[in-house]
Amino acid sequence: IYDDLASGGRDDRPGLTACLKSLRDGDVLVVWKLDRLGRSLAHLVNTVKELSDRKIGLRVLTGKGAQIDTTTASGRMVFGIFATLAEFERDLIRERTMAGLASARARGRKGGRKFALTKAQVRLAQAAMAQRDTSVSDLCKELGIERVTLYRYVGPKGELRDHGKHVLGLT
Incomplete structure (x- = not known):
């Protein structure tokens, strides 16, 4: 059993890091709630993809992700939907960012750091x-x-x- 006393939103999580390193082919990672595993949907999808690539399953015990068990076909399907949503979210963010930059350029603003000399x-x-x-x-x-x-x-x-x-x- 590994435990992090810190928030799931923090980058520095020694318990999770140690846990992920100790997992081997065929193991199943069991988490209390899905939000304890990742800082964001994109981070969560990346973590589960890494687990899947290493042939490690994931089971969620409680909360909104309790139906996820990547050792079963239906669990993989549910997580596949999550992955699609994460990709959609990234695309929306990218589109909003590009639109914001274009709008700023149209108003005469330039991005980047100011030069040190005039x-x-x-x-x-x-x-x-x-x-x-x-x-x-x-x-x-x-x-x-x-x-x-x-x-x-x-x-x-x-x-x-x-x-x-x-x-x-x-x-």
Whole structure:
């Protein structure tokens, strides 16, 4: 018997992890309630698929999933319906996400992280780095960035790198 005192919604579940590792071909995992096994329907379906691939059955004793016993044909059918619903749910989420991104783009919003330097700062860094006597440390202090960030935008001889080209709209 394995027991996790934590919520089924948590990622770190040492009892479940140990239990799943100890199961062998032909074993049957018996759980009190189906919601104790997975964080979400998708996670649950993945867990049961892994069990099935390892030829391990699943029986649920109580709750809404009590009719599930993957060692029987009817139990596999019921779980197959769950798997189909999980896939449908993933597709709906994907569609909503894509629609949201398209809507944001239509309103002029761009995704992703903001650049560390402005156009003016990239031009300043480019001009400064082109001069031999430039102190990289002083330039970084003036711009309020780390050395690695500077070199992401401008090379040691003042040549623009990908981030710098992107900020200036050259790519």
